[in-house]
Amino acid sequence: MRINLASIHVDDQQKALRFYTEVLGFRKKTDIPMGEHSWLTVVSPEEPEGVELVLEPSDHPAVRPYKEALVADGIPFTSFAVADVQAEFDRLTKLGVTFTQEPASMGLVTTAVLDDTCGNLIQLAAMNDAVA
Amino acid sequence: MGDVFKALADPTRRAILDELQERNGQTLFEVCTRLISRHGLTSSRQAVSQHLDVLEAAGLVRTRREGRYKFHDLDTSPLRAITDRWQLPTD
Numbered sequence: 767m768r769i770n771l772a773s774i775h776v777d778d779q780q781k782a783l784r785f786y787t788e789v790l791g792f793r794k795k796t797d798i799p800m801g802e803h804s805w806l807t808v809v810s811p812e813e814p815e816g817v818e819l820v821l822e823p824s825d826h827p828a829v830r831p832y833k834e835a836l837v838a839d840g841i842p843f844t845s846f847a848v849a850d851v852q853a854e855f856d857r858l859t860k861l862g863v864t865f866t867q868e869p870a871s872m873g874l875v876t877t878a879v880l881d882d883t884c885g886n887l888i889q890l891a892a893m894n895d896a897v898a
Numbered sequence: 899m900g901d902v903f904k905a906l907a908d909p910t911r912r913a914i915l916d917e918l919q920e921r922n923g924q925t926l927f928e929v930c931t932r933l934i935s936r937h938g939l940t941s942s943r944q945a946v947s948q949h950l951d952v953l954e955a956a957g958l959v960r961t962r963r964e965g966r967y968k969f970h971d972l973d974t975s976p977l978r979a980i981t982d983r984w985q986l987p988t989d
Contacts, residue, residue: 837966838966839925839926839927840926840928841925841926841927866925866969867925867927870928872932872934872936873935874935877931879925879928
């Protein structure tokens with residue numbers, strides 16, 4: 767058994783695809799029409815055969831209040847690994863991305879939290895260099 | 899207004915004020931993460947939320963809604979009541 771997928775509920779699949787590819791920099795992996803929605807996944811170009819992120823429609827009535835409650839308290843739905851949080855913050859801010867938490871060192875990691883424009887907050891995290 | 903002295907009497911609440919002084923405008927998530935990672939405080943999110951309520955009632959923290967997010971800001975002006983009552987040395 768292995769984990770090959772992670773999923774996130776997005777308010778609008780096409781808008782999400784644009785954000786996750788054109789802004790964050792992931793690549794579309796699968797796009798299979800399934801009625802009103804699609805089976806839509808993206809992967810990191812750093813790991814094209816790695817875990818796929820499913821951009822899943824959030825049309826179930828339970829999803830919206832759940833997402834809204836997380837966002838109100840600033841809680842990220844998931845976290846992506848980056849090499850340099852500050853560099854990503856600078857790059858993404860220039861592209862118009864909103865951050866609810868600017869880069870901050872949190873013990874072993876540096877983190878920041880951004881809005882994916884599709885109803886979720888996403889954490890970016892990088893391990894801090896060990897002090898010799 | 900709640901009691902400033904009572905609000906300041908708790909070490910977790912003082913740590914929250916320290917963190918907000920370093921950076922204003924934190925979400926509940928950021929406050930919780932800072933308390934855990936920088937102070938080793940393992941209060942539950944609910945407990946931190948209650949601490950923020952006490953600080954807000956004392957006027958030491960103000961909350962602001964910006965779109966769908968809620969941010970917390972430090973407001974030190976209630977501390978003036980302390981130095982008004984017991985004045986600082988003049989030199």
